[in-house]
Amino acid sequence: MEPVTELARHIEGVTLIDQHVHGCWLAAGDRARFENALNEANTEPLAEFDSGFDSQLGFAVRAHCAPVLGLPGHAAAEDYWERRSRHSEIELARLFLSSAGVGDWLVDTGVGSDVAGVAELEALSGNRAHEIVRLEEVAEQAAQAPGDYAATFGEILHRRAASAVGTKSVLAYRGGFDGDLTEPSAAEVARAASRWRDRGGVRLRDRVLLRFGLHQGLRLGLPLQLHVGFGDRDCDLYKANPLLLLDFLRRSGDTPIVLLHCYPYEREAGYLAQAFNNVYLDGGLSINHLGARGPAFIARLLEMAPFRKILYSSDGFGPAELHFLGTRLWRNGIHRVLRGFVDAGDWSEGDALRVVDLIARGNAARVYRLAAR
Numbered sequence: 284m285e286p287v288t289e290l291a292r293h294i295e296g297v298t299l300i301d302q303h304v305h306g307c308w309l310a311a312g313d314r315a316r317f318e319n320a321l322n323e324a325n326t327e328p329l330a331e332f333d334s335g336f337d338s339q340l341g342f343a344v345r346a347h348c349a350p351v352l353g354l355p356g357h358a359a360a361e362d363y364w365e366r367r368s369r370h371s372e373i374e375l376a377r378l379f380l381s382s383a384g385v386g387d388w389l390v391d392t393g394v395g396s397d398v399a400g401v402a403e404l405e406a407l408s409g410n411r412a413h414e415i416v417r418l419e420e421v422a423e424q425a426a427q428a429p430g431d432y433a434a435t436f437g438e439i440l441h442r443r444a445a446s447a448v449g450t451k452s453v454l455a456y457r458g459g460f461d462g463d464l465t466e467p468s469a470a471e472v473a474r475a476a477s478r479w480r481d482r483g484g485v486r487l488r489d490r491v492l493l494r495f496g497l498h499q500g501l502r503l504g505l506p507l508q509l510h511v512g513f514g515d516r517d518c519d520l521y522k523a524n525p526l527l528l529l530d531f532l533r534r535s536g537d538t539p540i541v542l543l544h545c546y547p548y549e550r551e552a553g554y555l556a557q558a559f560n561n562v563y564l565d566g567g568l569s570i571n572h573l574g575a576r577g578p579a580f581i582a583r584l585l586e587m588a589p590f591r592k593i594l595y596s597s598d599g600f601g602p603a604e605l606h607f608l609g610t611r612l613w614r615n616g617i618h619r620v621l622r623g624f625v626d627a628g629d630w631s632e633g634d635a636l637r638v639v640d641l642i643a644r645g646n647a648a649r650v651y652r653l654a655a656r
């Protein structure tokens with residue numbers, strides 16, 4: 284057995300800030316719901332011959348989540364499902380959330396009505412939770428409200444942001460990053476809002492109003508998260524390449540902009556984090572889906588991006604396993620990578636410890652101005 288080093292001990296014990304996460308399930312579901320939740324990109328039910336368990340994420344669930352449920356690591360898929368089914372989703376949430384070693388959850392509330400909200404995540408985990416406000420949801424609320432669209436958007440955004448720590452845009456899902464992302468004029472906004480309201484004012488895809496929301500988010504000054512890269516196939520992946528944001532970033536001022544997920548554009552995102560003082564990145568979602576290949580991805584995040592610009596997130600949504608697994612795979616991966624740097628004599632162990640703290644929580648606490656616990 285390898286001796287337990289200070290670095291290994293520190294990585295095991297460090298309390299994380301999960302800077303992008305959604306709610307976990309609260310109500311029971313069948314095995315098909317669970318297996319489909321292990322596939323992000325496919326929007327259809329998995330094919331008859333397929334299983335969500337036969338993937339990097341599925342193997343990681345069996346390896347690392349099975350022991351939390353009292354099973355041996357790598358338990359068979361059938362055994363895992365049988366054991367999981369003995370618990371309610373509330374019990375599973377309490378178990379996995381409290382095992383994650385997370386102190387603060389930053390919750391994007393813009394998706395899913397059947398999952399835990401901010402207060403429920405706080406209660407189930409015993410940790411702190413904070414809201415991230417989705418700009419497209421604010422737009423949809425403004426479209427449904429009476430009065431001038433732009434003024435109403437501003438009022439709703441400021442009211443919701445008063446108790447939130449950041450905003451998020453899913454522009455990647457609503458047409459992508461390519462094309463004009465400058466701020467539209469007041470007249471353009473009024474015309475576009477009137478057209479959209481006439482069509483029902485649901486699911487914003489209007490480019491003018493998406494650009495308006497983005498610039499309102501920038502002006503607010505709270506960190507603005509952007510979905511980048513890997514997601515479901517509703518998003519044209521090639522239009523979610525963050526290099527398409529260059530012009531927007533050049534004019535984005537001081538507001539922190541956080542590029543989420545990033546795969547397979549983590550190198551592009553790392554370059555942007557080096558190129559702009561206000562650009563940050565994380566590897567949430569990707570680390571869970573890459574499973575045993577997570578360390579290679581984490582190593583790529585540590586190529587160009589300055590160490591004070593890298594954040595941690597799980598992007599857990601649905602099964603509470605994902606909120607836990609994100610931290611497990613990140614701890615395993617960062618240890619593997621930094622141990623290699625230290626053993627090769629390229630990094631000192633003291634520097635490795637410091638970088639662990641920055642990514643685990645220091646950077647997020649600074650960017651989101653979270654009070655120390």
Ligand SMILES: [Zn+2]
Pocket residue numbers: 303304305391598
């Ligand atoms: Zn997400």
